[in-house]
Amino acid sequence: MRCTGFAAIAMLLSLALPALGDDDIASKMVNDPSTGWAASGAGAKAELYKDPTVQGGTAERLTISGKSTNPWDFGASVVISKPLKQGDVLLLAFWAKAETPPAGGTTIDFKVNIQNNSAPYTSLGSADLHVGPQWKMYFVVAVADKDYTANTAGAQLQLAIGALVIDLGPLFILNYGQGYDKTKLPKS
Numbered sequence: 001m002r003c004t005g006f007a008a009i010a011m012l013l014s015l016a017l018p019a020l021g022d023d024d025i026a027s028k029m030v031n032d033p034s035t036g037w038a039a040s041g042a043g044a045k046a047e048l049y050k051d052p053t054v055q056g057g058t059a060e061r062l063t064i065s066g067k068s069t070n071p072w073d074f075g076a077s078v079v080i081s082k083p084l085k086q087g088d089v090l091l092l093a094f095w096a097k098a099e100t101p102p103a104g105g106t107t108i109d110f111k112v113n114i115q116n117n118s119a120p121y122t123s124l125g126s127a128d129l130h131v132g133p134q135w136k137m138y139f140v141v142a143v144a145d146k147d148y149t150a151n152t153a154g155a156q157l158q159l160a161i162g163a164l165v166i167d168l169g170p171l172f173i174l175n176y177g178q179g180y181d182k183t184k185l186p187k188s
Contacts, residue, residue: 037157043068043074044065067163077155085144092112097131108159113126141185
């Protein structure tokens with residue numbers, strides 16, 4: 001999803017994550033929400049559409065052409081646009097719903113990784129998600145294993161699991177800093 005304007009971004013965050021109790025949660029953002037998810041791999045295609053039922057009113061429809069050798073061959077990704085320090089605790093929060101699950105399924109079951117953006121693609125944290133037909137916010141917690149410069153880490157949805165259509169709403173990657181208690185963060 002592409003949001004414009006800092007006020008709109010802060011409003012979406014406060015509506016989406018009220019239980020965290022942070023007065024200035026937008027200051028923790030380490031991604032650029034105006035860019036949204038980027039389709040990754042030749043078998044993935046994304047298009048924006050209006051959907052008043054998701055926060056922000058706009059979503060990205062990601063169509064995956066089919067299964068591939070590796071689940072990460074097709075999907076969606078987003079870059080962490082700010083530097084990270086070793087030990088920083090991160091929270092990925094995003095809206096999603098299954099528009100068309102793979103044949104025979106009722107949900108889209110896939111892995112989300114927060115990772116180094118280059119080989120060996122070291123995972124900082126991951127989650128196996130089961131996305132159903134209703135909009136829901138999903139969460140992934142990670143911890144930086146080393147210092148990262150801007151744009152060298154990010155999140156990836158690994159969707160090369162079969163032909164499917166998934167709708168993706170607003171997404172935020174928040175940095176709670178070093179030593180933050182991960183048990184205070186929501187989990188999917």
